[in-house]
Amino acid sequence: MVAEQSTGKPEDRGHDFLLNYAIRGKLRSLDLSAAAFWRVLDPPLDACRYFLIESSFALLVAFFINVAVISVTATICSAEDLSEQCNDITLNSASFLLKNVLRKSNSTIYAIALLASGQSSTITCTYAGQFIMQGFLDLKMKRWQRNLMTRSISIAPSLIASLVGGPAAAGNLIVISAMILSFELPFSLIPLLKFNSSANKMGPYKSSVYIIVISWILGLGIIGINVYYLSTAFVGWMIHNNLPKVATVFIAILVFPLMVVYIASVIYLMFRKDGVATFIDTTKNDPAVLAPMEDSNLVPYREDLADIPLPE
Template identity: 70%
Template sequence: MLMIMQDACRYFLIESGLALFVAFLINVAIISVSGSICSADNLSEHNVDRCNDLTLNNATFLLKNVLGRSSSTIYAVALLASGQSSSISGTYAGQFIMQSFLDLKMEKWIRNLVTRCIAIAPSLIVSIIGGSSGASQLIVIVSMILSFELPFALIPLLKFSGSSTKMGPHKNSMIITVLSWILGFGIICINVYYLITAFTGWLIHSSLSKVAIVFIGIIAFLLMTVYIGSILYLTFRKDTVQTFIETENDPGI
């Protein structure tokens, strides 16, 4: 059994590492192309406006220098593949989570239909009503929500994977634990900073009255204090309940 778990951990590491490495290369390529095109000296005024407000709808011009006339078609295929991949993974994840936590007692096809509709329906409704601009705004809103919720998923994961009472001999090594916490808190601090600056910028430049701005600012400050306090509570909360059960090696497995 121990050998099977070690093999599973190794294959999972290879699979996750390969997927993250490919995603890293794609992100580097996107940033490099955008930076090289938008920082060019001979950029037209129209393309300068595009670079200042770069969205999924007008990003095809970044590929014209390399792909020519076929840039729009290739970009559309890439967006379609990316959307299908995200939809499939997100839908399946939502379905499995809802099945496990809610323990839905119904026919399999009805359960699959309900859980997948719940996962797809919000984005589909926004896309139909708001069009491309609504979809772009939805992406920004979802990104902000994910950055807000990130600590509540990342911190328990780091504590769980580095705990001997939870993982036993399969816990992370000291080096991996330290590096993970440093990177995790770096990402969390960046997200909190951008959440605060984005909200502050919106509040300052809004057309609300001064009284409304003051009240909203006070409420936001209290909520942010609770948010940061919850993060610190998750970080320093001690969990001594042992869930790892050590089993004897079974040569017949």
């Protein structure tokens, strides 16, 4: 919680994968001569290599930032005279964690970091939401109207909550959004793992056995941790809340069956058979596709994404 409030955003960013995929679907051509250190013989495989480098670099930087945030927080809050202050950290008061390092400029630097973090989160969330809504709903309207509607839906709720509730509401909103992301994580992570492990979906580009095993171990570990903490957090709230016992029992009767349905849905999603083959190697059968690829003018795999305009 301290780390989330210090950085101003939750850790889970599954929508970044959707945004990255949508932007890549917009790229109609690839300059093969620009690949100086790799000879591009297989464009999809080469795209995977570039994506691996890009994602690894971004995640490595994020890892060091999170380690720094947690280390500074743990160092400062380990002092006995600051224990009460650390128990009630908000977006306004978190700057004191940097005062021993940055002295008088701690508040200014923290404000700049918080603004940059908020801008990054807002841009990625809004763009990803716009691509997702345009893809699923097939919105047919003017570009400025579509952008206004999709971005308002993304930004308006959090903006209203922050203006009405102040810093305390903004901090609670961060925690709630992190819980929601943890709740929906299996429904985006499991299909991603299954698609990359399936020859019906990926053809010859499916992951190797080692990558499949490691990915499933890490994925199931993350899902298990999220389910455990969501369950224990709810049980702890049930025990220590100030509601009447009748209301607590009613909430338990309503929520526990939903938790069972949620876990059953995750298990079903894991073991659901993949019977539909979607990979089609068009380059072996269609000369119209093969010719532009030889001229370094690649045709995207997702024509529906190619028709979606990039956010302005």
